[in-house]
Amino acid sequence: MTKAPATIEDVARLAEVSIATVSRAIHMPEKVAASTRQKVNRAIAVTGYTVNAMARNLRMGRSNMILAIAPDIGDPNFPNILIGMETEARANGYGLLIGHTQGDHGRAIEYQKFLNSNQAAGMILFTGILPVDAALPLPRLPPSVAVIEPMVNGAIPFVGVDDRMGARRMVDLLITQGHRRIAFIGDSRERQAHHRRRIGFDEALAVAGLRDGQTILDTDGTLEGGRTAVERLFLRDTLPTAFMCVNDQTAAGVVLALTARGYDVPRDFSVTGFDDIPQAGFLSPALTTLRQPRIAIGRTAMAMLLGLLDGVPPELNETLLMPDLIVRSSVAPPDPDRLPRS
Amino acid sequence: MTKAPATIEDVARLAEVSIATVSRAIHMPEKVAASTRQKVNRAIAVTGYTVNAMARNLRMGRSNMILAIAPDIGDPNFPNILIGMETEARANGYGLLIGHTQGDHGRAIEYQKFLNSNQAAGMILFTGILPVDAALPLPRLPPSVAVIEPMVNGAIPFVGVDDRMGARRMVDLLITQGHRRIAFIGDSRERQAHHRRRIGFDEALAVAGLRDGQTILDTDGTLEGGRTAVERLFLRDTLPTAFMCVNDQTAAGVVLALTARGYDVPRDFSVTGFDDIPQAGFLSPALTTLRQPRIAIGRTAMAMLLGLLDGVPPELNETLLMPDLIVRSSVAPPDPDRLPRS
DNA sequence: CTGAAAGCGCTTACAG
DNA sequence: CTGAAAGCGCTTACAG
Numbered sequence: 102m103t104k105a106p107a108t109i110e111d112v113a114r115l116a117e118v119s120i121a122t123v124s125r126a127i128h129m130p131e132k133v134a135a136s137t138r139q140k141v142n143r144a145i146a147v148t149g150y151t152v153n154a155m156a157r158n159l160r161m162g163r164s165n166m167i168l169a170i171a172p173d174i175g176d177p178n179f180p181n182i183l184i185g186m187e188t189e190a191r192a193n194g195y196g197l198l199i200g201h202t203q204g205d206h207g208r209a210i211e212y213q214k215f216l217n218s219n220q221a222a223g224m225i226l227f228t229g230i231l232p233v234d235a236a237l238p239l240p241r242l243p244p245s246v247a248v249i250e251p252m253v254n255g256a257i258p259f260v261g262v263d264d265r266m267g268a269r270r271m272v273d274l275l276i277t278q279g280h281r282r283i284a285f286i287g288d289s290r291e292r293q294a295h296h297r298r299r300i301g302f303d304e305a306l307a308v309a310g311l312r313d314g315q316t317i318l319d320t321d322g323t324l325e326g327g328r329t330a331v332e333r334l335f336l337r338d339t340l341p342t343a344f345m346c347v348n349d350q351t352a353a354g355v356v357l358a359l360t361a362r363g364y365d366v367p368r369d370f371s372v373t374g375f376d377d378i379p380q381a382g383f384l385s386p387a388l389t390t391l392r393q394p395r396i397a398i399g400r401t402a403m404a405m406l407l408g409l410l411d412g413v414p415p416e417l418n419e420t421l422l423m424p425d426l427i428v429r430s431s432v433a434p435p436d437p438d439r440l441p442r443s
Numbered sequence: 444m445t446k447a448p449a450t451i452e453d454v455a456r457l458a459e460v461s462i463a464t465v466s467r468a469i470h471m472p473e474k475v476a477a478s479t480r481q482k483v484n485r486a487i488a489v490t491g492y493t494v495n496a497m498a499r500n501l502r503m504g505r506s507n508m509i510l511a512i513a514p515d516i517g518d519p520n521f522p523n524i525l526i527g528m529e530t531e532a533r534a535n536g537y538g539l540l541i542g543h544t545q546g547d548h549g550r551a552i553e554y555q556k557f558l559n560s561n562q563a564a565g566m567i568l569f570t571g572i573l574p575v576d577a578a579l580p581l582p583r584l585p586p587s588v589a590v591i592e593p594m595v596n597g598a599i600p601f602v603g604v605d606d607r608m609g610a611r612r613m614v615d616l617l618i619t620q621g622h623r624r625i626a627f628i629g630d631s632r633e634r635q636a637h638h639r640r641r642i643g644f645d646e647a648l649a650v651a652g653l654r655d656g657q658t659i660l661d662t663d664g665t666l667e668g669g670r671t672a673v674e675r676l677f678l679r680d681t682l683p684t685a686f687m688c689v690n691d692q693t694a695a696g697v698v699l700a701l702t703a704r705g706y707d708v709p710r711d712f713s714v715t716g717f718d719d720i721p722q723a724g725f726l727s728p729a730l731t732t733l734r735q736p737r738i739a740i741g742r743t744a745m746a747m748l749l750g751l752l753d754g755v756p757p758e759l760n761e762t763l764l765m766p767d768l769i770v771r772s773s774v775a776p777p778d779p780d781r782l783p784r785s
Numbered sequence: 786c787t788g789a790a791a792g793c794g795c796t797t798a799c800a801g
Numbered sequence: 802c803t804g805a806a807a808g809c810g811c812t813t814a815c816a817g
Contacts, residue, residue: 108795119803120804121797121806122803124796125802132802133803134803137802153501153559153560153561154556154562155561156793156794157794158497158809159793159809159811160794160809161795166557173522174516174525174541175519175521175721180515180517183516183543184545187545196542196554196557197543200540200541201525203526212538214496217493218496218499219497220562324722353725354725380722385699385702450809450810460787460788461788461789462810462812463787463812464787464788466813467786467812470812475786479787495810495811497809498811499811499812501795501809501810502792502793502812504793
């Protein structure tokens with residue numbers, strides 16, 4: 102059923118020119134006589150010819166595909182970042198392919214080989230870790246940029262959200278509302294980005310002179326994690342009046358657990374998230390959160406990679422985009438009776 | 444920075460054999476003397492050689508990558524289906540790449556060219572539509588299988604959930620609970636799968652002799668769509684006692700709209716979904732729904748495609764997997780006063 | 786068991 | 802403006 106696709110040879114024969122001329126007519130039309138160009142175009146039309154990218158890349162030692170390596174395509178931040186990347190890539194004649202690793206390092210290395218074969222010109226890593234096989238003696242890295250998670254094992258340019266400053270803005274909001282005891286749900290040694298949010302949290306409290314007695318809970322960033330964090334917290338005697346969560350999923354879990362215990366958010370507790378995932382506005386109460394500029398992150402990262410491909414070194418090693426504070430109804434001033442007396 | 448990768452030539456020189464022998468040592472080791480094999484392996488280790496897949500594919504006229512073309516990677520059904528596919532692909536020495544079209548037909552055609560260049564051996568389509576450029580005279584199709592959405596413009600094997608039977612089981616549940624007026628929210632001419640759910644709905648009601656006076660609302664399958672559907676419905680005089688939604692997102696929207704109007708689910712209205720997306724169990728009330736066997740769908744589809752690649756024709760043109768009925772708390776018997784008197 | 790050679794489909798100096 | 806030829810990195814009959 103699958104008839105062999107037309108080759109440049111077929112086109113040349115039909116147009117009665119050499120294959121060199123066909124190649125030129127396609128890629129440098131101005132170097133070919135108008136009449137010849139016409140003959141070639143006609144031949145291309147009747148044969149349905151498309152260049153064999155495999156052969157072209159082999160010959161040119163370069164491809165026009167970019168590979169994005171993602172550990173979890175279920176991440177709600179992922180789709181829009183990807184769309185930003187695609188937009189930028191397409192505008193420059195590149196295509197985008199996604200490799201899914203499920204957090205498996207070995208799988209990432211497989212994709213690396215794909216790159217090494219010139220099947221893609223560069224890569225964008227969502228993983229926070231370089232897919233380098235320790236067994237390989239020469240880990241020559243193709244042009245790469247990191248997104249969402251900065252690299253832990255190597256220095257490649259990073260584009261992401263300003264987690265630290267975002268967190269500070271959120272704490273400031275909570276303090277302005279009158280909160281004095283704020284729990285941070287979701288520190289993580291696994292995820293750099295989460296840890297940075299935690300740093301911002303600390304800084305903002307330090308500035309406000311509220312450093313003491315704050316609660317920090319480690320959590321994996323899932324809804325379930327937020328839920329169990331609340332359970333752990335309720336074992337203590339002093340409760341916070343606000344929960345600042347490392348992301349929206351965690352916040353959703355916290356709200357759920359609080360509601361299940363009969364509390365009302367935001368009357369009894371304020372809860373905030375980070376990311377502004379699509380569902381954030383639909384939770385009840387609608388979640389106050391920080392919106393990641395996802396499309397911009399995608400575009401910026403891709404633009405940087407494309408620059409790298411052209412030999413343009415990135416200006417910054419770390420490009421941090423500011424998130425927008427989205428105030429919705431999950432935050433309110435605390436009950437005065439529950440504030441510490443000063 | 445990027446030193447040229449080692450080639451088969453480098454390995455041959457170092458091992459003091461011909462490139463033919465190196466190739467054999469790698470791909471048909473039993474045809475090479477043990478001592479030679481050792482020399483080659485050592486040379487491979489010191490050079491860090493990996494085959495250039497580009498050259499290999501060009502020469503062999505076949506690649507070991509499969510391309511999945513998806514219109515929307517944000518679809519909550521997507522991740523697990525993909526995981527199923529990857530599992531099956533890897534077990535057979537294939538890798539999986541994802542192409543994202545954002546519903547753009549032109550983009551799908553780009554990916555098709557990728558296939559035509561032997562950069563991938565086959566494709567899996569999530570789009571419900573064949574990426575065929577009408578301008579191309581010879582739409583030679585690479586081995587392909589469709590998933591989630593059956594094809595509208597061509598016949599390729601399809602693997603999906605049994606939407607029709609699933610819907611029937613759901614209606615039966617509702618009827619058993621005592622419901623007599625059930626609204627179907629989410630028929631669609633755009634999405635085959637949704638329309639099939641609607642057909643199942645009709646059939647189940649016909650069997651129960653409840654065909655008359657049922658409400659059908661068209662909707663796009665989004666949360667927002669579910670929401671507005673409820674608003675439209677409340678303009679009518681006769682309300683249903685149960686809402687059977689075409690998917691979980693729609694159901695979430697319906698619940699939200701109902702709650703916003705001061706109703707309680709399931710006391711005042713029962714609501715059901717379809718898919719069992721990850722959040723379904725966390726909604727309040729937890730959603731009664733049909734669970735798509737996502738991993739199995741992915742594995743089955745990939746196995747079929749791999750079979751196609753080996754020249755094994757699929758047994759069935761349509762493989763339908765049964766969804767599991769997941770009963771949670773969004774369904775209850777209706778208020779007797781609101782039942783039609785018979 | 787091993788090597789020399791052809792060829793996959795292309796691009797691009799090099800001549801003319 | 803156009804063509805003949807080399808070569809990208811591989812695999813695989815074909816000889817030996």
